[in-house]
Amino acid sequence: MQSIQASFADKYPDRVPILLEITDKSKIRFSDGSQHKKYLVSKSDHFYHFFQILRNSLKLSKKEAIYLFVNNSGLIKPESQVGEIYSKHRSSDGFLRIILSEYATFG
Amino acid sequence: MDQRQENYREVIIDWIYNLKYILNAYLNNKNVPSGHPIYILGHRIDIDNNDIDDRINKIKQLVQDTIWITYRRNFPPLYQSNYISDTGWGCMLRVGQMAMAQMLKKHLKNHGDKRDEDYDNILLAFADNDSQEYKEFIEFSNKNDKSKVHNFICPFSIQKIAYLAKKEFNLDPGEWYKPNYILFLLEELHNTIPIRASENLKLCVFNDSCLFLDQLMNRMFEIKFETDKDLEEQLEKTQLKSKNSLAIFVLTRIGLDEPNQKYLKVLDELMELPYFQGIVGGTPKRAFYILGRINDHYIYLDPHYVQEAENKDQIIENKMFNRTSYSCKYIHLLNQKHVDTSMGLSFYIRNKSELLQFWRDMKQIKQKSEDFFVFLSDFTPEYVDYSNQLEESNNKLNDDDVVFLQ
Numbered sequence: 001m002q003s004i005q006a007s008f009a010d011k012y013p014d015r016v017p018i019l020l021e022i023t024d025k026s027k028i029r030f031s032d033g034s035q036h037k038k039y040l041v042s043k044s045d046h047f048y049h050f051f052q053i054l055r056n057s058l059k060l061s062k063k064e065a066i067y068l069f070v071n072n073s074g075l076i077k078p079e080s081q082v083g084e085i086y087s088k089h090r091s092s093d094g095f096l097r098i099i100l101s102e103y104a105t106f107g
Numbered sequence: 108m109d110q111r112q113e114n115y116r117e118v119i120i121d122w123i124y125n126l127k128y129i130l131n132a133y134l135n136n137k138n139v140p141s142g143h144p145i146y147i148l149g150h151r152i153d154i155d156n157n158d159i160d161d162r163i164n165k166i167k168q169l170v171q172d173t174i175w176i177t178y179r180r181n182f183p184p185l186y187q188s189n190y191i192s193d194t195g196w197g198c199m200l201r202v203g204q205m206a207m208a209q210m211l212k213k214h215l216k217n218h219g220d221k222r223d224e225d226y227d228n229i230l231l232a233f234a235d236n237d238s239q240e241y242k243e244f245i246e247f248s249n250k251n252d253k254s255k256v257h258n259f260i261c262p263f264s265i266q267k268i269a270y271l272a273k274k275e276f277n278l279d280p281g282e283w284y285k286p287n288y289i290l291f292l293l294e295e296l297h298n299t300i301p302i303r304a305s306e307n308l309k310l311c312v313f314n315d316s317c318l319f320l321d322q323l324m325n326r327m328f329e330i331k332f333e334t335d336k337d338l339e340e341q342l343e344k345t346q347l348k349s350k351n352s353l354a355i356f357v358l359t360r361i362g363l364d365e366p367n368q369k370y371l372k373v374l375d376e377l378m379e380l381p382y383f384q385g386i387v388g389g390t391p392k393r394a395f396y397i398l399g400r401i402n403d404h405y406i407y408l409d410p411h412y413v414q415e416a417e418n419k420d421q422i423i424e425n426k427m428f429n430r431t432s433y434s435c436k437y438i439h440l441l442n443q444k445h446v447d448t449s450m451g452l453s454f455y456i457r458n459k460s461e462l463l464q465f466w467r468d469m470k471q472i473k474q475k476s477e478d479f480f481v482f483l484s485d486f487t488p489e490y491v492d493y494s495n496q497l498e499e500s501n502n503k504l505n506d507d508d509v510v511f512l513q
Binding site: 023048049051052062063064065067069072073074075077078079099101102103104105106107 | 195196197198199202275276282283284285286287288291314315316358360361362363364365367370389391392393394447448449480482488490
């Protein structure tokens with residue numbers, strides 16, 4: 001089977017596939033209760049656009065924050081370009097895997 | 108809810124926490140690394156390598172001089188609950204209080220025109236039994252007309268924080284706090300009912316690991332700055348004047364499950380700045396107020412120790428007899444690789460020239476390292492205002508499909 005990514009790449013050469021996962025430690029979920037979502041994002045976009053989309057679909061208030069990580073430790077800054085991060089950190093199946101997290105709680 | 112005493116179960120849990128605390132302190136005290144300067148709350152201390160006692164005593168003195176706030180028991184029941192103690196859940200709240208107390212201390216000490224009693228009043232502001240003041244506060248905060256000045260002695264009491272936490276974040280007593288929650292609550296309390304002489308201390312809490320000069324200047328000078336002007340130049344050359352000082356908190360995450368080694372290096376440098384006033388952070392699940400560092404170890408104050416709640420009269424009385432429950436005699440150390448990745452960094456900026464120097468220092472650290480994890484910008488980018496746009500595209504999202512971003 002040809003990879004999913006290849007078929008995307010043919011159809012939408014200016015976009016890259018992102019697989020977003022919300023960390024288990026966070027209570028944040030998408031409205032359907034899921035922790036994963038796939039996105040096709042324009043290479044020339046900056047991540048702040050992506051942050052906005054996420055904040056909206058997760059219905060976050062201003063006083064909440066979300067953090068996106070690649071490679072388990074690298075923080076994605078809003079001003080980074082999607083294409084740049086993608087070419088640096090894409091995984092072998094063609095997806096850019098991003099983990100979403102918020103602040104931890106302490107007791 | 109009427110005042111009650113702790114039951115046996117609660118008393119035993121308190122014992123367990125205190126035993127753990129003392130064991131921890133004992134084990135910790137032994138290994139103060141040698142041969143490195145100490146950076147603590149904006150001071151740098153160089154010490155004689157050969158004299159280990161001298162080294163330990165110097166750190167002890169600084170730690171003891173910092174306000175230590177811990178779990179307390181037998182305070183008046185918190186808003187709409189049966190909680191009379193915060194054992195087991197209030198540590199982040201306590202750490203936030205410590206950071207706020209330190210800011211007030213720094214602020215009131217630095218201003219020549221402040222009176223001694225203002226400084227003494229800091230502890231009262233955090234009294235865990237606020238002598239029913241929270242009832243007045245609830246009434247006050249539900250009133251539309253806030254113009255009538257109310258004098259609150261204990262604006263940061265746990266009763267007021269718990270009430271606001273419910274109102275702002277729907278957080279009940281007993282639930283664990285995130286660092287952003289307690290910092291925003293303290294900001295709101297300080298903005299509405301500051302203690303005397305602290306009105307010109309302006310709190311700036313930055314969420315999302317960012318820092319914007321225009322917002323800092325807006326807070327300091329209380330005017331808007333044009334977006335086509337060079338802000339640094341205005342700070343340096345113009346006649347801008349202000350009596351305000353800034354307490355800056357930058358919330359951030361320096362890794363996912365574990366701290367990113369490269370970000371820890373940047374953090375090391377931030378902790379060396381003369382403006383550094385500690386970190387609202389901790390190890391996973393346990394919040395600590397991190398004061399500074401020696402090499403790769405952090406010095407911190409630990410709130411996980413249960414003491415009896417005091418009201419303002421008891422605090423004053425204790426002071427008269429030279430005893431206090433707000434000072435810690437143990438040095439706690441933690442290896443930086445065990446630090447929790449969620450944290451709030453804090454900086455105190457006294458005046459305009461310090462603000463300029465702080466900004467230049469931050470930019471310099473950023474230039475040196477591509478791993479600088481705080482987003483710095485002279486002007487707040489438009490996209491930081493999350494309130495507008497994108498409603499439409501949001502409605503088109505289909506959760507099962509791949510989402511196209513337009």
